[in-house]
Amino acid sequence: MAHTAVLGGAVSPVAPSCHRSAASKVTEVSFRFGRSVRGPASSIPSPFCGKQPTRSVAAMAAPKDSSDKGTTNPFTATSGAAKRAANTVSDKASNFWNDEVLGAKKAMDRDASKKPGNDCRQTVDVTLDVAVLGGTVPLTYSRKCVCPTCEGTGRLPQTFIDCDTCDGNAGVVTREVSVTVTIPGGIKNGGALRLKDQGDEGTPCGQLYVTVRAAAMNAGAVISRDGDDLITRNVVARFRKKDEPTTVRVRTIEGDWGTLSVPVDAKVGTALRIKGRGVSKTPGGTERGDHLFVIGKIVMEPAGGSGEETNDAEKTGGS
Numbered sequence: 001m002a003h004t005a006v007l008g009g010a011v012s013p014v015a016p017s018c019h020r021s022a023a024s025k026v027t028e029v030s031f032r033f034g035r036s037v038r039g040p041a042s043s044i045p046s047p048f049c050g051k052q053p054t055r056s057v058a059a060m061a062a063p064k065d066s067s068d069k070g071t072t073n074p075f076t077a078t079s080g081a082a083k084r085a086a087n088t089v090s091d092k093a094s095n096f097w098n099d100e101v102l103g104a105k106k107a108m109d110r111d112a113s114k115k116p117g118n119d120c121r122q123t124v125d126v127t128l129d130v131a132v133l134g135g136t137v138p139l140t141y142s143r144k145c146v147c148p149t150c151e152g153t154g155r156l157p158q159t160f161i162d163c164d165t166c167d168g169n170a171g172v173v174t175r176e177v178s179v180t181v182t183i184p185g186g187i188k189n190g191g192a193l194r195l196k197d198q199g200d201e202g203t204p205c206g207q208l209y210v211t212v213r214a215a216a217m218n219a220g221a222v223i224s225r226d227g228d229d230l231i232t233r234n235v236v237a238r239f240r241k242k243d244e245p246t247t248v249r250v251r252t253i254e255g256d257w258g259t260l261s262v263p264v265d266a267k268v269g270t271a272l273r274i275k276g277r278g279v280s281k282t283p284g285g286t287e288r289g290d291h292l293f294v295i296g297k298i299v300m301e302p303a304g305g306s307g308e309e310t311n312d313a314e315k316t317g318g319s
Contacts, residue, residue: 111152114152114202118144119206124211125215128224129218142174144175146172179198183212184284185279185283186285189216194208227279231294233296236248236296239299247261248293269294272293
Protein backbone atom coordinates (compact mmCIF):
# COMPACT_ATOMS: atom_id res chain seq x y z
CA MET A 1 0.00 0.00 0.00
CA ALA A 2 1.39 3.47 -1.03
CA HIS A 3 1.81 6.20 1.53
CA THR A 4 1.39 9.95 0.94
CA ALA A 5 2.38 13.04 2.85
CA VAL A 6 0.75 16.44 2.84
CA LEU A 7 3.28 19.31 2.80
CA GLY A 8 1.88 22.84 2.29
CA GLY A 9 -1.22 21.61 0.58
CA ALA A 10 0.70 19.61 -2.07
CA VAL A 11 0.53 15.89 -2.21
CA SER A 12 3.73 13.93 -2.97
CA PRO A 13 4.38 10.21 -2.81
CA VAL A 14 6.53 8.96 0.05
CA ALA A 15 8.61 5.78 -0.26
CA PRO A 16 8.15 3.12 2.32
CA SER A 17 10.50 3.30 5.31
CA CYS A 18 12.27 0.11 4.33
CA HIS A 19 13.18 1.67 0.98
CA ARG A 20 13.86 5.12 2.38
CA SER A 21 16.48 3.99 4.88
CA ALA A 22 18.72 2.79 2.09
CA ALA A 23 17.87 5.45 -0.53
CA SER A 24 21.29 7.09 -0.41
CA LYS A 25 23.22 3.84 -0.75
CA VAL A 26 24.21 1.93 -3.81
CA THR A 27 24.44 -1.79 -3.47
CA GLU A 28 25.84 -4.35 -5.83
CA VAL A 29 23.89 -7.53 -5.81
CA SER A 30 25.71 -10.60 -7.03
CA PHE A 31 23.63 -13.25 -8.60
CA ARG A 32 24.36 -16.97 -8.87
CA PHE A 33 25.33 -16.72 -12.51
CA GLY A 34 27.87 -13.93 -12.01
CA ARG A 35 25.84 -10.97 -13.30
CA SER A 36 25.58 -7.84 -11.21
CA VAL A 37 23.10 -5.02 -11.10
CA ARG A 38 24.16 -1.60 -9.95
CA GLY A 39 21.54 0.95 -9.01
CA PRO A 40 19.80 2.64 -6.15
CA ALA A 41 19.10 0.46 -3.24
CA SER A 42 15.50 1.58 -3.43
CA SER A 43 15.07 -0.29 -6.69
CA ILE A 44 15.91 -3.61 -4.95
CA PRO A 45 12.97 -4.87 -2.99
CA SER A 46 13.67 -6.04 0.53
CA PRO A 47 12.71 -9.63 1.19
CA PHE A 48 11.12 -8.54 4.45
CA CYS A 49 9.36 -5.53 3.10
CA GLY A 50 5.72 -5.70 4.00
CA LYS A 51 6.03 -8.96 5.97
CA GLN A 52 7.96 -10.48 8.89
CA PRO A 53 9.87 -13.81 8.90
CA THR A 54 7.81 -16.64 10.31
CA ARG A 55 10.77 -18.33 12.12
CA SER A 56 13.61 -16.85 14.12
CA VAL A 57 17.25 -17.52 13.34
CA ALA A 58 17.58 -19.49 16.56
CA ALA A 59 14.65 -21.61 15.54
CA MET A 60 16.17 -22.24 12.12
CA ALA A 61 19.51 -23.30 13.65
CA ALA A 62 18.01 -25.58 16.27
CA PRO A 63 18.42 -29.28 15.41
CA LYS A 64 15.41 -31.45 15.10
CA ASP A 65 14.33 -33.49 18.06
CA SER A 66 16.06 -36.84 18.06
CA SER A 67 12.72 -38.38 18.80
CA ASP A 68 11.52 -37.50 15.29
CA LYS A 69 10.78 -40.56 13.27
CA GLY A 70 13.52 -41.55 10.84
CA THR A 71 16.32 -39.54 12.53
CA THR A 72 19.39 -40.81 14.53
CA ASN A 73 21.50 -38.86 16.98
CA PRO A 74 25.17 -39.73 16.21
CA PHE A 75 26.21 -38.86 19.77
CA THR A 76 24.33 -41.84 21.18
CA ALA A 77 26.68 -44.27 19.34
CA THR A 78 29.16 -44.38 22.24
CA SER A 79 27.16 -47.24 23.70
CA GLY A 80 27.51 -49.21 20.51
CA ALA A 81 30.21 -49.57 17.86
CA ALA A 82 32.16 -46.52 19.01
CA LYS A 83 32.36 -47.88 22.53
CA ARG A 84 33.51 -51.27 21.28
CA ALA A 85 36.13 -49.60 19.11
CA ALA A 86 37.35 -47.60 22.08
CA ASN A 87 37.59 -50.77 24.17
CA THR A 88 39.55 -52.49 21.41
CA VAL A 89 42.06 -49.66 21.26
CA SER A 90 42.34 -49.69 25.04
CA ASP A 91 42.96 -53.45 25.07
CA LYS A 92 45.63 -53.17 22.42
CA ALA A 93 47.36 -50.40 24.31
CA SER A 94 47.20 -52.43 27.53
CA ASN A 95 48.56 -55.52 25.80
CA PHE A 96 51.37 -53.54 24.26
CA TRP A 97 52.28 -52.12 27.65
CA ASN A 98 52.19 -55.50 29.38
CA ASP A 99 53.87 -57.50 26.63
CA GLU A 100 56.39 -55.08 25.24
CA VAL A 101 57.17 -52.43 27.83
CA LEU A 102 56.87 -54.48 31.00
CA GLY A 103 58.04 -57.59 29.15
CA ALA A 104 61.18 -55.79 28.08
CA LYS A 105 61.86 -54.67 31.64
CA LYS A 106 61.35 -58.20 32.93
CA ALA A 107 63.65 -59.51 30.22
CA MET A 108 66.39 -57.17 31.36
CA ASP A 109 65.82 -58.14 34.99
CA ARG A 110 65.71 -61.93 34.47
CA ASP A 111 69.24 -62.49 33.17
CA ALA A 112 69.65 -66.18 34.04
CA SER A 113 73.44 -65.93 33.88
CA LYS A 114 73.42 -63.57 36.87
CA LYS A 115 71.08 -65.58 39.08
CA PRO A 116 72.12 -68.50 41.32
CA GLY A 117 71.68 -71.89 39.69
CA ASN A 118 69.45 -74.50 41.30
CA ASP A 119 70.84 -77.66 42.84
CA CYS A 120 70.39 -80.98 41.04
CA ARG A 121 69.84 -84.38 42.65
CA GLN A 122 70.62 -87.76 41.13
CA THR A 123 71.09 -91.38 42.22
CA VAL A 124 73.73 -93.94 41.21
CA ASP A 125 73.95 -97.68 41.87
CA VAL A 126 77.30 -99.20 42.83
CA THR A 127 78.47 -102.72 43.53
CA LEU A 128 79.66 -103.86 46.93
CA ASP A 129 83.24 -103.92 45.69
CA VAL A 130 83.08 -100.26 44.65
CA ALA A 131 81.31 -99.27 47.86
CA VAL A 132 84.02 -100.91 49.96
CA LEU A 133 87.13 -100.19 47.92
CA GLY A 134 86.06 -97.02 46.13
CA GLY A 135 85.97 -96.33 42.40
CA THR A 136 84.27 -94.25 39.74
CA VAL A 137 80.92 -94.51 38.01
CA PRO A 138 79.56 -92.51 35.04
CA LEU A 139 76.42 -90.43 35.45
CA THR A 140 74.26 -88.74 32.80
CA TYR A 141 71.60 -86.25 33.93
CA SER A 142 69.63 -83.19 32.83
CA ARG A 143 71.06 -79.79 33.66
CA LYS A 144 69.81 -76.29 32.90
CA CYS A 145 72.46 -74.23 31.14
CA VAL A 146 72.55 -70.56 30.15
CA CYS A 147 71.12 -70.21 26.64
CA PRO A 148 73.98 -69.57 24.19
CA THR A 149 71.69 -67.65 21.82
CA CYS A 150 70.29 -64.99 24.16
CA GLU A 151 73.00 -65.34 26.84
CA GLY A 152 70.38 -65.81 29.53
CA THR A 153 68.12 -62.81 28.83
CA GLY A 154 65.29 -64.64 27.06
CA ARG A 155 65.41 -62.08 24.22
CA LEU A 156 67.60 -61.87 21.17
CA PRO A 157 70.66 -59.65 21.69
CA GLN A 158 69.90 -55.88 21.58
CA THR A 159 66.20 -56.53 20.82
CA PHE A 160 62.97 -57.32 22.62
CA ILE A 161 62.26 -60.30 20.37
CA ASP A 162 61.62 -63.53 22.27
CA CYS A 163 64.37 -66.12 22.00
CA ASP A 164 63.04 -69.31 20.44
CA THR A 165 66.01 -71.40 21.58
CA CYS A 166 65.69 -71.32 25.37
CA ASP A 167 62.97 -72.93 27.49
CA GLY A 168 59.93 -70.65 27.84
CA ASN A 169 62.04 -67.52 27.16
CA ALA A 170 63.60 -68.03 30.59
CA GLY A 171 67.17 -67.70 29.33
CA VAL A 172 68.14 -71.33 29.95
CA VAL A 173 68.21 -74.55 27.96
CA THR A 174 67.99 -78.11 29.27
CA ARG A 175 70.85 -80.36 28.23
CA GLU A 176 71.97 -83.90 28.91
CA VAL A 177 75.42 -83.83 30.47
CA SER A 178 77.73 -86.60 31.65
CA VAL A 179 80.05 -86.56 34.63
CA THR A 180 82.23 -89.08 36.43
CA VAL A 181 81.31 -89.62 40.06
CA THR A 182 84.13 -90.64 42.38
CA ILE A 183 82.93 -93.08 45.04
CA PRO A 184 85.06 -93.06 48.21
CA GLY A 185 85.79 -96.41 49.84
CA GLY A 186 83.46 -97.06 52.75
CA ILE A 187 80.44 -95.19 51.40
CA LYS A 188 77.27 -96.46 53.01
CA ASN A 189 74.04 -97.29 51.28
CA GLY A 190 72.09 -94.05 51.02
CA GLY A 191 75.19 -91.91 51.42
CA ALA A 192 75.28 -88.59 49.52
CA LEU A 193 78.08 -87.01 47.56
CA ARG A 194 78.33 -83.40 46.39
CA LEU A 195 79.81 -82.41 43.05
CA LYS A 196 80.66 -78.72 43.20
CA ASP A 197 79.19 -76.40 40.54
CA GLN A 198 77.67 -79.31 38.61
CA GLY A 199 74.08 -78.22 39.21
CA ASP A 200 72.19 -75.71 37.04
CA GLU A 201 74.31 -72.94 35.60
CA GLY A 202 74.15 -69.45 37.09
CA THR A 203 76.10 -67.08 39.32
CA PRO A 204 77.06 -69.09 41.23
CA CYS A 205 76.28 -72.48 39.72
CA GLY A 206 74.19 -74.94 41.69
CA GLN A 207 75.51 -78.12 43.27
CA LEU A 208 74.96 -81.71 42.18
CA TYR A 209 74.01 -84.07 45.01
CA VAL A 210 74.33 -87.76 44.24
CA THR A 211 72.73 -90.42 46.43
CA VAL A 212 74.57 -93.74 46.40
CA ARG A 213 72.67 -97.03 46.43
CA ALA A 214 75.28 -99.58 47.40
CA ALA A 215 74.73 -103.29 46.89
CA ALA A 216 74.71 -105.39 50.08
CA MET A 217 76.41 -108.39 48.46
CA ASN A 218 79.00 -108.95 45.81
CA ALA A 219 78.55 -110.92 42.62
CA GLY A 220 77.62 -114.52 43.50
CA ALA A 221 76.41 -113.43 46.97
CA VAL A 222 79.61 -114.80 48.52
CA ILE A 223 80.56 -111.69 50.51
CA SER A 224 78.02 -109.52 52.30
CA ARG A 225 78.28 -106.37 54.32
CA ASP A 226 77.36 -105.94 57.96
CA GLY A 227 78.15 -102.40 59.07
CA ASP A 228 81.92 -101.97 58.92
CA ASP A 229 82.54 -105.73 58.63
CA LEU A 230 82.40 -108.08 55.68
CA ILE A 231 81.15 -111.61 56.03
CA THR A 232 81.83 -114.72 53.99
CA ARG A 233 79.54 -117.57 54.99
CA ASN A 234 79.45 -121.33 54.40
CA VAL A 235 83.18 -121.88 54.74
CA VAL A 236 84.03 -125.62 54.71
CA ALA A 237 86.65 -126.81 57.24
CA ARG A 238 88.27 -130.24 56.65
CA PHE A 239 90.20 -132.03 59.40
CA ARG A 240 92.66 -134.89 58.82
CA LYS A 241 92.62 -135.84 62.48
CA LYS A 242 90.14 -135.10 65.18
CA ASP A 243 92.63 -133.53 67.57
CA GLU A 244 94.69 -131.56 65.05
CA PRO A 245 93.89 -128.06 63.71
CA THR A 246 93.55 -127.44 60.02
CA THR A 247 93.62 -124.54 57.60
CA VAL A 248 91.39 -123.09 54.91
CA ARG A 249 92.09 -120.81 51.99
CA VAL A 250 89.91 -117.79 51.72
CA ARG A 251 89.60 -114.78 49.46
CA THR A 252 89.17 -111.17 50.51
CA ILE A 253 87.14 -108.40 48.88
CA GLU A 254 90.29 -107.21 47.12
CA GLY A 255 90.57 -110.61 45.43
CA ASP A 256 93.55 -111.74 47.48
CA TRP A 257 93.78 -115.30 48.63
CA GLY A 258 94.96 -116.12 52.15
CA THR A 259 95.20 -119.03 54.58
CA LEU A 260 93.38 -119.10 57.90
CA SER A 261 93.96 -121.50 60.76
CA VAL A 262 90.95 -123.46 62.02
CA PRO A 263 91.15 -124.48 65.70
CA VAL A 264 90.40 -128.00 66.83
CA ASP A 265 87.30 -126.92 68.71
CA ALA A 266 85.82 -125.10 65.73
CA LYS A 267 82.13 -125.69 65.19
CA VAL A 268 79.62 -124.76 62.57
CA GLY A 269 79.04 -121.03 62.98
CA THR A 270 82.53 -120.29 64.23
CA ALA A 271 83.88 -117.09 62.65
CA LEU A 272 87.46 -116.77 61.49
CA ARG A 273 88.67 -113.19 61.34
CA ILE A 274 91.04 -111.14 59.19
CA LYS A 275 91.48 -107.78 60.84
CA GLY A 276 91.52 -104.60 58.81
CA ARG A 277 90.04 -106.16 55.65
CA GLY A 278 86.49 -104.98 56.13
CA VAL A 279 84.86 -101.62 55.28
CA SER A 280 86.35 -98.22 56.02
CA LYS A 281 84.76 -96.80 59.14
CA THR A 282 84.55 -93.39 57.50
CA PRO A 283 84.25 -92.79 53.75
CA GLY A 284 87.77 -92.54 52.35
CA GLY A 285 89.29 -93.35 55.73
CA THR A 286 92.13 -95.78 56.36
CA GLU A 287 90.72 -97.52 59.42
CA ARG A 288 88.69 -100.52 58.37
CA GLY A 289 86.57 -103.16 59.99
CA ASP A 290 87.22 -106.92 59.79
CA HIS A 291 86.42 -109.63 57.31
CA LEU A 292 84.74 -112.62 58.97
CA PHE A 293 84.67 -116.11 57.49
CA VAL A 294 81.94 -118.20 59.08
CA ILE A 295 82.30 -122.00 59.07
CA GLY A 296 79.24 -123.57 57.60
CA LYS A 297 80.46 -127.17 57.34
CA ILE A 298 83.08 -129.42 59.02
CA VAL A 299 84.42 -132.49 57.23
CA MET A 300 86.64 -135.21 58.75
CA GLU A 301 89.23 -136.34 56.20
CA PRO A 302 90.57 -139.94 56.24
CA ALA A 303 94.23 -140.50 57.14
CA GLY A 304 96.57 -139.31 54.42
CA GLY A 305 94.14 -136.58 53.19
CA SER A 306 95.12 -132.97 52.72
CA GLY A 307 94.73 -130.73 55.74
CA GLU A 308 94.42 -127.57 53.64
CA GLU A 309 91.14 -126.94 51.88
CA THR A 310 89.89 -124.17 49.66
CA ASN A 311 86.32 -123.55 50.82
CA ASP A 312 83.61 -124.39 48.35
CA ALA A 313 81.83 -121.08 48.71
CA GLU A 314 84.93 -119.20 47.59
CA LYS A 315 85.36 -121.52 44.64
CA THR A 316 81.80 -120.81 43.63
CA GLY A 317 82.29 -117.05 43.81
CA GLY A 318 85.94 -116.88 42.80
CA SER A 319 87.33 -115.48 39.59
